Amino acid sequence: GAVVSQHPSWVICKSGTSVKIECRSLDFQATTMFWYRQFPKQSLMLMATSNEGSKATYEQGVEKDKFLINHASLTLSTLTVTSAHPEDSSFYICSASGLAGGHGELFFGEGSRLTVL
Amino acid sequence: AQSVSQHNHHVILSEAASLELGCNYSYGGTVNLFWYVQYPGQHLQLLLKYFSGDPLVKGIKGFEAEFIKSKFSFNLRKPSVQWSDTAEYFCAVYMTTDSWGKFQFGAGTQVVVTP
Numbered sequence: 001g002a003v004v005s006q007h008p009s010w011v012i013c014k015s016g017t018s019v020k021i022e023c024r025s026l027d028f029q030a031t032t033m034f035w036y037r038q039f040p041k042q043s044l045m046l047m048a049t050s051n052e053g054s055k056a057t058y059e060q061g062v063e064k065d066k067f068l069i070n071h072a073s074l075t076l077s078t079l080t081v082t083s084a085h086p087e088d089s090s091f092y093i094c095s096a097s098g099l100a101g102g103h104g105e106l107f108f109g110e111g112s113r114l115t116v117l
Numbered sequence: 118a119q120s121v122s123q124h125n126h127h128v129i130l131s132e133a134a135s136l137e138l139g140c141n142y143s144y145g146g147t148v149n150l151f152w153y154v155q156y157p158g159q160h161l162q163l164l165l166k167y168f169s170g171d172p173l174v175k176g177i178k179g180f181e182a183e184f185i186k187s188k189f190s191f192n193l194r195k196p197s198v199q200w201s202d203t204a205e206y207f208c209a210v211y212m213t214t215d216s217w218g219k220f221q222f223g224a225g226t227q228v229v230v231t232p
Contacts, residue, residue: 034220044161044207044222093160095220106151106209106220108161 003027004096006109013084014117020080021112023094029074030096034106035067038091050077084116121210123223131231132200138193138226140208149211150191152182155225156204164206167191178202203230 003026013019023033032051036044048069050056056069066088068080077096081088091113095106124139142148150167165176172184182193191208208223 046220046222049219106163106211108153110160 004030004094004107004109006094006112008112009110010113010115012115012117015085016083018080018082019084019114020078021092021094021114023077023079023096023109025075025096025107028096030077031074032097033071033077034095034097035069035077035079036093036095038093038111044093047079081114084114086116089114089116121208121221121223123206123208123226125226126224127227127229129229129231130198133197134230136193136195136198136202136228138206138208138228140191140193140223142189142191142208142210142212142221144189144210144212147213149213150182150184151209151211152176152180152191152193153207153209154204155207161207164193198228198230200230200232202228204228 005024005026007022011019032049034049035047037047038044046059047062047067048056048058050069050071052071052074058064066082068082069077071077077094079092091111093111094109097106121140121142130136152164153161154164155161164180165174165182167174167184173181175181180193180195182191184191193206195202205225205227207225209220211220
């Protein structure tokens with residue numbers, strides 16, 4: 001099946017620094033990618049929808065300047081957590097929907113666990 | 118506003134018992150429906166999906182789900198669970214119109230199967 005890869009899977013950073021997380025679709029072209037955040041014992045929360053070549057659409061309550069999303073190619077989307085603070089510590093997951101997946105099907109990355117000290 | 122609700126947050130049952138997890142959504146347009154499973158320490162995996170056709174969908178590992186359009190429901194079932202079915206289960210709905218589409222997840226149901 002289709003594969004989506006995230007990197008890094010774990011990252012620890014100091015407060016105030018920025019962290020970039022990559023999401024790649026390895027064997028299909030992902031026209032749309034989604035970024036989620038998962039708090040412990042809670043469901044996935046959609047942060048933003050990213051379409052290749054255009055600006056991301058952010059969900060209500062998600063700061064655009066805080067969580068920068070770039071979807072420059074059909075196989076890569078990046079999420080940059082700018083000036084990270086401890087409350088940004090979370091599990092970030094990307095998913096991709098594209099030609100190989102069929103309409104409306106998602107393939108998930110393994111997730112990236114961010115810890116901000 | 119569109120929403121997806123899962124009826125139970127925690128379910129504990131014994132091996133060989135039957136499992137049914139409820140999922141309801143509120144959206145009057147076209148939907149695609151999914152159930153995902155997340156085993157401890159692992160990422161989400163697709164159990165089954167419904168796009169169109171037969172509303173009774175069979176997935177992996179003996180799971181099935183039935184789409185009842187009139188009730189806006191997509192309940193997940195398994196006749197006889199195993200210890201290895203211990204996991205968190207998420208219902209997801211892809212809501213679509215001609216110009217946009219959006220995934221929405223339920224809050225998840227933690228299922229614990231005891232030996």
